[in-house]
Amino acid sequence: MIGKMRGLVPAVIRRSYALKFGIVLLLLALSVGAIGLVATASVTDSVEANALEDQEAFARQEAITIDNWNEQNERRTASTANTPVVEDGEVDEIQSYLNDLQLDLSGQVVDVHYVDQETGDLLATTADDAETLEDVDFPDRDRIDSELSAVEVQRTDAYETDGSAAVSYYVSTSGSDRTAIVMTFDLEDVMTDLGGGEERDSVTFAVDRDGRLVLDGTFTGTGQDALQGDFVGDRFLEGYENDHGLLEEALASQSPTHSDAIAYEGAPGGSLADEPYEFTPDGYVAAYHGTEMGLIVLTHTSAEDAYGFVDTVNQYGTLATVGGVLLIGLVGAVLGRNTAASIDRLTQKAARMEEGDLDVDLESERIDNIGRLYDGFDSMRAELKDTIHEAERARAEAEAEREEVERINDHLERKATDYSDVMQSAADGDLTVRMDADGEHEAMTEIAEEFNEMLAEIEATIDRLTQFATDVATASEQVTASSEEVRSASREVSSSIQEISDGAERQHQSLQSVDTQMNNLSTTTQQIAASSNDVADIAERTARTSRDGREAAQEAIDACDDLEDEYRDVVAEFDELREQVDQIDELADTIAEIAEQTNMLALNANIEASRSASGSDTEGFSTVAAEVKELSQDVKGAAKQIGDRLEAVQTQTERSATEVDQTSEEIERVNDLVSDVVTALEDIADYAGQTNDGVQEISAATEQQAASTQEVVAMVDEVATISEETTAEAETVAAAAEEQTSALTEVSNSADELSQQATVLSEALDRFDTDADGDREAASLDDVDGLEGITEAEAEPEGDGNGDEPGTSGANSTAGDSEADTDAAFEFDEDGDVTRIEDADPGSPE
Secondary structure, X not given: OHHHHHHHOOHHHHOOHHHHHHHHHHHHHHHHHHHHHHHHHHHHHHHHHHHHHHHHHHHHHHHHHHHHHHHHHHHHHHHHHOOHHHHHOOHHHHHHHHHHHHHHOOOOEEEEEEEEOOOOEEEEEOOOOOOEHHHHOOOOHHHOOOOOOOOXXXXXXXXXXXXXXXXXXXXXXXXXXXXXXXXXEEOHHHHOOHHHHOOOOEEEEEEOOOOEEEEEHHHEOOOOOOEOOOHHHHOOOOEOOOXXXXXXXHHOOOOOOOEEEEEXXXXXXXXXXXXXXXXXXXXXXXXXXXXXXXXXXXXXXXXXXXXXXXXXXXXXXXXXXXXXXXXXXXXXXXXXXXXXXXXXXHHHHHHHHHOOOOOOOOOOOOOOHHHHHHHHHHHHHHHHHHHHHHHHHHXXXXXXXXXXXXXXXXXXXXXXXXXXXXXXXXXXXEOOOOXXXXXXXXXXXXXXXXXXXXXXXXXXXXXXXXXXXXXXXXXHHHHHHHHHHHHHXXXXXXHHHHHHHHXXXXXXXXXXXXXXXXXXXHHHHHHHHHHHHHHHHHHHHHHHHHHHHHHHHHHHHHHHHHHHHHHHHHHHHHHHHHHHHHHHHHHHHHHHHHHHHHHHHHHHHHHHHHHOOOOOOHHHHHHHHHHHHHHHHHHHHHXXXXXXXXXXXXHHHHHHHHHHHHHHHHHHHHHHHHHHHHHHHHHHHHHHHHHXXXXXXXXXXXXXXXXXXXXXXXXXXXXXXXXXXXXXXXXXXXXXXXXXXXXXXHHHHHHHHHHHHHHHHHHHHOOOEOOOOOOOOOOOOOOOHHHHHHHHHHHOOOOOOOOOOOOOOHHXXXXXXXXXXXXXXXXXXXXXXXXXXXXXXXOOOO
């Protein structure tokens, strides 16, 4: 992190300590100045916020004072209205009580009145020469009536009466429904403490919702006569004026107890700038607070008095900040200059030491870190001198050592030349040469001995390789013959397996086709089973419907039987009706005869009456005869109407009887049809049941067939899977046979090549002259110790402790490792000499 910051600093600054120190001092001074200014501003803001809170609290306290005064007046008014004297209604006693009350509340109450609610007359009052409410300037005359509450005390707005600023409270008395108590309180009482005597440069008002001055702390003093006389005449109920809109801010809320405090720049202007206020500060803090009485308290305090010592704090804070910055600059300049000068001097002396002047004066009187730095440079200079002397002495010793090394090198070069000649002879094929091991250098002597041992080992190895090459050639011929036989058999096996693979493939394709057909058959069988189930359901519903129809038809038959029974009853009723009609007809005939006889009797009576006209009762008898005749005529007419009616009834009865007979025949026909329907429905139900049973059997058989088909499909899938695996295995075996045939071909080729290489190896080994002691044992095909030794010698040219020496030529390497089946490859020049021996891949002969 520090490295990245260093990369951001320009090199000019990083090279100069004085410049860096100056920048640090500047940043420190700016930081101290910023902190001082921020702290001063924070203190200022805190003091100003406290001043606003104090101003708002002051306005709140004034509002509480006004509300307490208002509540006290309401309680006094209510208690006065509820006193026993007022409740009794004796005017003289009430007058005496009101006078005593005004005397007790002298200075607080202007007047007390006992009022008739309907007329407004003052039944008792403490005011002189006043008979009605109008005489005492009461502003709410219309509100004192028969509806006035005896529980809730009412209050008027502020008004002037008899040279005093007052507010009246009124309430209905509890003893009478038509009287009330009105108490007028002097506002001087609440103005006495308004503004706290205004000891500061401040002004306090209380205004109503119309913005008129009701209370003014400027006109209050101390002592008994607190209110100045010119308040009522000059300022009471005058409009409040302020250029900054404080009143509008206070009236914006409808809450009765809302409050706030605001700081303003400049003088408020308006009426506050005139006498008696003369409130013209450069800035002021104002606050407002509402009251339950409906008034709003407005307080104004100059910024100088409100903020108190905040200006002093600002001034001293600024001076302290500037002083701190100057002190940092002064101290930094003194310390930085001395330090920078000392460092510059030390830098100059270090430069002289760098140029080679180690006698420079590095003494200093300082004992601080810079003084210790001088001492460190002095110690470093002494150590440097000692180091130079030791280096010169070491150089002389190195020169002597160099001469000794040159002598040894000359000796080594001579021995190396001799050894090179011996190695060249060995490389040319003369393995009988040996190096001279006598010498003064131990390492060269060891090399000669190791090389001589290596040549001896090589001689023995060459002899074993010669015999080994002969054996390899013989074995290679045998391997070639065997591999040809195996390759022929492998080809036959590969051909047979390929035919098996083709057959398995055809079988797999057939099984795939069978699997597809079986899947289709299974799907069709499942569809048939589903259709059979549907048909079975339909047959079941048909049978059920037939049974329902049979039951309905049976109910119809029962209904027809009931109709037949009712028909029989109706026929019986019709027969009885015919008999009764016949009887009524006979009665009608009898009545007609009686009427005819009565008519005749009346006629005879009339005749007899005319005969005896001289009698005294002739007129009465004649009248009776006339009435009897008239009655007989009426009876005759009624009998005729009865006959007509009976004839109509007989006709209707005959027609109804005919219709009933027809209905009976129709019922019998319907009954026969319904019986046929019942029989048919029974047959349908039987057939539907049989159909359902057959379809159920078909569905079960179809489902069993579908299950069997699914099992067949599963077995076919399994057989297809086995066939597919067989095909894959056959293909794998065929591929393996092909690979085996190819491998045998490669083995045969490698055996031929190995035989050729063995012949070449034998010819190459014949070139070496060996003088090995003892009998040469024939190396068999399993004896590979010599080859392993040669392989190790080839892998470790520097020697492995077995006598091998470095510097052997390519002719000393064998043709490969016997354990890795690697053939030896040789190259010869035009003279038949071996030029290269290397391992060769059997599959890629040279």
